[in-house]
Amino acid sequence: MTTTPPSWITATPPTPNGPLHIGHLAGPYVAGDVLRRFLGAEGHDVLYTTGLDDHQTYVPVRGAKDGGRSGEDVADGHTETIEHVWRTAGVDFDQLVHPRTDPGYTEFVQEFLQRLYDAGHLVARTRPLPYCEPCERWLYEAYVVGDCPHCGSRSNGNACEPCGRPNDCADLLDPHCTLCGERPALRDCRRLYFPLAAFTDDLAAFWERVDMPPHLRALCERMAADGLPEIAVSHPGDWGIPVPVEGLRDQRIYVWFEMAPGYLREYSQARGHLPATPPAPVQFFGIDNGYFHALLFPAAFTAYDRSIPLPRAFVVNEFYRLEGLKFSTSRQHAVWAHEELARTSPDVLRYHVLADRPEGRQTSFSxxxxxxxxxxxxxxxxxxxxxxxxxxxxxxxxxxxxxxxxxxxxxxxxxxxxxxxxxxxxxxxxxxxxxxxxxxxxxxxxxxxxxxxxxxxxxxxxxxxxxxxxxxxxxxxxxxxxxxxxxxxxxxxxxxxxxxxxxxxxxxxxxxxxLVPPAPGTVLGTPAQAKEIFGA
Structure with a gap:
């Protein structure tokens, strides 16, 4: 078999705030595995990597809503179930990164942020941030919910799932604390920001050559036309990786910024080291994660090291719906994959989600x-x-x-x-x-x-x-x-x-x-063995 250049496939790490649902399988994970198996059979030196998105604030918020469980307890329990689903469904990753337990992960992410800060790509800004006085907590990401300033849809802090655009939390309309429901006050807070405007030309050139669907391209071009924003990459909290910058060490690195070096960590752990030129990856993710992959991460990689190849293709799924609403772990609106795999064979489930995959438009599971x-x-x-x-x-x-x-x-x-x-x-x-x-x-x-x-x-x-x-x-x-x-x-x-x-x-x-029959005289399986080959 001819040896071909290495191929790298990534799938967005899932948040362990609940089990995987059917929407996850219909999104990046089974599809990425299909490409991995096809390229592997072709003789490619292929790596398929992901991790667990432990540091999303949806993890401790899930614990709080479950009666005060710790974030660690929530993440550990659901990680086991998530990995069981992947194994059962035949989704074979070559590398899984566990952010809270993998040696060197924290230091690698901190070094990534520190280099960008030292080079002047990250700057400290004092801007308003919602603060819940009853909870005595700064509100960002999963801790705050309001209406998106861009599309008006209900949205959590930092990013809107329906339209895919970022927000700065303080610009949410009609905000409320997720945990107690109270309306927060706005207080000035000094955080680290990543100004994307400095990378406008780099990103425009990247968008010209990367293979991505029109929906994502439209999002990128709309954001560029409006002027690329500054993105908060640190927040005052106690969940996640500490910021290494002096004066901000009590803050945590924004988990979506963490994911950029997290992808590099996946590859380096799979290979045992980080090559000078890893292959340009093919990235699988949902449209709600589009801005991160198409704007935030490429800008971060460019700022960190211009020799890092940016992705060659984005394979993007739209929302997979259930009873007219998007599958959602945080809202517990789902058909859980581990439960369905207990009564449905992996081949049947893979067949269905691949045939019904929301490519280019939303589809609905039943x-x-x-x-x-x-x-x-x-x-x-x-x-x-x-x-x-x-x-x-x-x-x-x-x-x-x-x-x-x-x-x-x-x-x-x-x-x-x-x-x-x-x-x-x-x-x-x-x-x-x-x-x-x-x-x-x-x-x-x-x-x-x-x-x-x-x-x-x-x-x-x-x-x-x-x-x-x-x-x-x-x-x-x-x-x-x-x-x-x-x-x-x-x-x-x-x-x-x-x-x-x-x-x-x-x-x-x-x-x-x-397309060749078995050699003449080959002893074949019996009819009894041939029952339910696909879906046994």
Whole structure:
């Protein structure tokens, strides 16, 4: 297999203020795993990294709302559940960063901030910040809720999920303390700020070359047209990494600013060191995190070290909705992934969220639609494969036939399949990544093979038609062999089972070369073993 340059894929670290929900799986995590598996089969030296976003203030706020649990207790408990979901769903990360426990993480983030401060990229400003007198607490991020000054939607401090734009907390309209509900006062507070305007030209040049969807590009260009803001990168609080700057050591580094060096830390830990030139990553995230990835992080990396390659592509999902509302851990509006995986197989769930992924527009999850996906895999994928293995058991003694696929029907099907796999490679690849299209193509491949099997069954009715029928069975086995490779990035569990039943190695390339039946005489799996290959 040809060695190709290293590839780095990142997925936004989840906040451990609750379990993962189905919206998370439909967003960055399963999709990023699809790309990782595809590139890995191509021979790329690929790394897929993420971490846990421990220092979000949503963690201690969740603890306070749960009866006074500590932030550490909340984060530890949900981290275990989150990692269990990834393992069960087949989302295989090469590196996970745990900010509160990984040695050297705090120092690395502090050094990153200190370098930007020493170079004059971060400046101290005294500006108003909400303060809750009953709670005796400064309010920012999860501690304050109000109306976004840009779009008017309900928003927490620092960033608005609906429109994706930052705020400075004091500019929220009708603000209230999240914990006690009281209206806060505004008090002057000295914090560190990162003026983005100094990087306007750098960011504009970066936006010209990075692959990103129009929705995110529109957000970037609107913010640039309005004049890029100064972003508070420190807050007075007791949760998170202490600011190393003299006079502000009682403050904590803004968690979204922390994530920039956090990404570098993911790569350095996976490799054992931070190379001078890590590969330009492909980053998976939701549209509500768009400004951070497209403006804040690139500006921070540029300020820190211009030799760090900025991302080559952003793969962005829109909101996945549940009963008309966005999935939300903080509001407990969700179908929890660990609960669904206890009753639904990983392949079925992966199939559904990839087919329903909110790419380019919002989509909505329902248990009824998930049941339809389960029924579809059973009726169309599994039933075809079961019929195939049953026919091979009955007519070829459970061995791959000696006959090679041939005939007009096979020529037409194989031509169409080669066209399909070309399109499938594009849908799996970075430049044309589209999981909805990939699943539709896999469905088309299976449907074509099933029709071919039904039509070819009439070969048995011809005098001396046994040879033609065995050749048709070989053709179906060729499609099954191809499917075990072509579906593997999306549905790894069933694909590995299918490959084993065919006597083939798992993890082969998504390529037309996979469209070959097992060698004549190969002992294949039994019909009993071929039941529910996808979704067992």
């Amino acid at each position: 248990l009824t639609a998930l049941a339809r996906s389960r029924d579809h895999l059973t009726r169309d994928w599994n039933d075809w494969l079961l019929a195939l293995f049953t026919a091979v058991a009955d007519e070829c003694d459970g061995r791959a036939p000696a006959e090679a696929p041939r005939g007009q029907l096979w020529d037409r099907l194989s031509t169409r399949l080669r066209q399909d796999v070309t399109a499938l490679r594009e849908a799996y690849g970075v430049d044309g990544f589209d999981t909805r299209r990939a699943i539709a193509l896999l469905d088309e491949i299976v449907a074509g093979a099933a029709v071919f099997g039904h039509v070819s069954a009439h070969e048995r009715d011809r005098p001396r038609g046994e040879t033609a029928h065995r050749a048709a069975l070989a053709g179906q086995l060729a499609v099954a062999a191809a499917l075990s490779a072509w579906a593997a990035p999306a549905l790894p569990h069933g694909s590995a089972r299918l490959a084993a039943l065919l006597g083939l190695a798992p993890g082969r390339r998504v390529h037309e070369d996979a």
